[in-house]
Amino acid sequence: MIKRKDKGMLDQFLPAIVVIVMLAVLWTGSMITASYIDRSNAIHQVARTYLLQMEADGYLTEGNKVMLLTDLANLDMVGIDLTGTSFTDVGYGNQVRLVIKGKVNLKDVRFRGFASPMMTTRQAEVAINKISVAKN
Amino acid sequence: MKTQTKKKDDGTIFNPVMFLVILILTAQLLMLFVEYKRVAWVSGAVTDTMTDALLGACILNEEELYHYGKTGELEILYPKEKYDLFRSLLREELGLSEDMQVTDKSTALLADKVTIKDFKVYSVRENDITIYDFDQTAGYISVPMENKAGSYDAGNGEVIEKTALLAEIEFTIEFMGFPVKVNKYHMVDMTNGE
Numbered sequence A: 001m002i003k004r005k006d007k008g009m010l011d012q013f014l015p016a017i018v019v020i021v022m023l024a025v026l027w028t029g030s031m032i033t034a035s036y037i038d039r040s041n042a043i044h045q046v047a048r049t050y051l052l053q054m055e056a057d058g059y060l061t062e063g064n065k066v067m068l069l070t071d072l073a074n075l076d077m078v079g080i081d082l083t084g085t086s087f088t089d090v091g092y093g094n095q096v097r098l099v100i101k102g103k104v105n106l107k108d109v110r111f112r113g114f115a116s117p118m119m120t121t122r123q124a125e126v127a128i129n130k131i132s133v134a135k136n
Numbered sequence B: 001m002k003t004q005t006k007k008k009d010d011g012t013i014f015n016p017v018m019f020l021v022i023l024i025l026t027a028q029l030l031m032l033f034v035e036y037k038r039v040a041w042v043s044g045a046v047t048d049t050m051t052d053a054l055l056g057a058c059i060l061n062e063e064e065l066y067h068y069g070k071t072g073e074l075e076i077l078y079p080k081e082k083y084d085l086f087r088s089l090l091r092e093e094l095g096l097s098e099d100m101q102v103t104d105k106s107t108a109l110l111a112d113k114v115t116i117k118d119f120k121v122y123s124v125r126e127n128d129i130t131i132y133d134f135d136q137t138a139g140y141i142s143v144p145m146e147n148k149a150g151s152y153d154a155g156n157g158e159v160i161e162k163t164a165l166l167a168e169i170e171f172t173i174e175f176m177g178f179p180v181k182v183n184k185y186h187m188v189d190m191t192n193g194e
Helices: A007-058 A062-074 B014-057 B060-072 B078-096
Strands: A077-081 A093-110 A121-133 B115-125 B128-134 B142-145 B164-177 B178-189
Touching: A007 A062, A007 A093, A007 B014, A062 A077, A121 B014, B014 B078, B014 B164, B014 B178, B060 B142, B078 B115, B078 B128, B078 B142, B078 B164, B142 B178
Parallel strands: none
Antiparallel strands: A077 A093, A093 A121, B115 B128, B115 B164, B128 B142, B164 B178
């Protein structure tokens, strides 16, 4: 009579290990996607704050421009271009415009073989065009 | 007679089927979480845009400014201008067509069109209120109300004391592939722009 060989430890734990790895990848991917949404929200809120300031001033003042660029840089935005923004006083009742273009650095999960790290970075385009009416 | 019972195999908690179920459930929960976060952000962004458009519409034309300078009363003489400005700001910021439809569905935040369900101008002069109530075709009726300033409830628990603008919009967002209608409402006080 041949005794059947017991299941090895690896046989028992392999499904669990595979599932744990897959759950970790899913969790990381979801959290990264959620962080994109938070970042996008933060950038829009910064833009909105300065647009409301522009409503009161009639344009984006030099001081506010520097602060806006700093705030956007703090959100990992690079290559910021404000072309199209109202930089001179438009006068009461006229349209003020805030245009922000640039790229934002994002973390990403990508499988490129076991030798390469899964966490990579990539850049995504950001384009915001906000308008309001000056009340200065 | 001796009965022989078969010994049950040793059970194991490492059941592949159970793990597959856990994996699928977790994946669905995570998808739900991300989708909920996206929808909440889109809804918030559209509400902010509506508020900004309302604030943008809190502008007086030359005649109203002259009247304000003369009487000190922030009375709205041209309510249609406020509606048109609100609509145009909303349309431009959300990238909508002339009939408020989403133009590019691949990049748009919204799934369908934006409807201005309600737009009201509460023009206050001394203790009197004139309500300019716009319908969805941009037509309006005016309702004068005497001695109601400070006591008239706008319907949301907010009492009209000073000249104000109110807007309610409806739009559709896709949640997990299903269209969901969202209603958003805001009122701004024209005297301090809040």
